[in-house]
Amino acid sequence: MEPELSERGLLVISTMSGISGISHLPVDELDGIPLGLLRRSATRLHAVCRYRRGVRKSEGVTPADVRCIDVHPYALTDEWSRYADFLLYHEYLHALGLSDHGREFRELESLWPDIEARSMGEDFGRYLRERSSKWLWVCPSCGNSHPRSRRANGRYRCRDCKVVLEDRESPR
Ligand SMILES: [Zn+2]
Numbered sequence: 084m085e086p087e088l089s090e091r092g093l094l095v096i097s098t099m100s101g102i103s104g105i106s107h108l109p110v111d112e113l114d115g116i117p118l119g120l121l122r123r124s125a126t127r128l129h130a131v132c133r134y135r136r137g138v139r140k141s142e143g144v145t146p147a148d149v150r151c152i153d154v155h156p157y158a159l160t161d162e163w164s165r166y167a168d169f170l171l172y173h174e175y176l177h178a179l180g181l182s183d184h185g186r187e188f189r190e191l192e193s194l195w196p197d198i199e200a201r202s203m204g205e206d207f208g209r210y211l212r213e214r215s216s217k218w219l220w221v222c223p224s225c226g227n228s229h230p231r232s233r234r235a236n237g238r239y240r241c242r243d244c245k246v247v248l249e250d251r252e253s254p255r
């Protein structure tokens with residue numbers, strides 16, 4: 084396990100012990116869950132809670148049923164670390180028995196005190212796509228850019244300016 088990551092996990096767990104809305108859940112059992120990393124090339128997943136083989140979500144999940152929680156390595160950079168903490172909180176909620184994203188889950192998720200971190204998912208997704216894509220389709224008028232795996236070849240226009248988008252090699 085990455086030492087830095089396990090430290091983050093402990094900090095998140097200690098923040099969680101102070102959230103009264105989840106005090107009915109076995110938060111103190113979370114520190115036994117191994118933390119790991121997703122592959123660098125992952126672009127769709129930001130983090131995941133992996134249950135042990137044979138665990139049925141319908142029968143209720145506890146932290147002991149979790150094999151590991153994996154987080155995207157790029158979320159552990161200084162720029163995204165607040166989002167990483169929120170990701171850990173999200174996956175820990177799954178480990179506490181809230182296996183789907185239903186209403187109760189979303190209510191508890193919204194108790195995370197770092198409000199800005201809660202809305203960083205979209206930006207992080209874009210950051211990952213930018214890192215992994217070969218091309219940027221750039222609007223020469225407003226400067227908006229869209230990461231893509233293929234060239235635009237003059238086929239697309241900016242939604243706002245109606246100007247033809249130009250291909251630029253992604254910096255990566
Ligand atoms: Zn989830």
Ligand SMILES: [Zn+2]
Pocket residue numbers: 222223224225226227241242243244245246
């Ligand atoms: Zn434009």
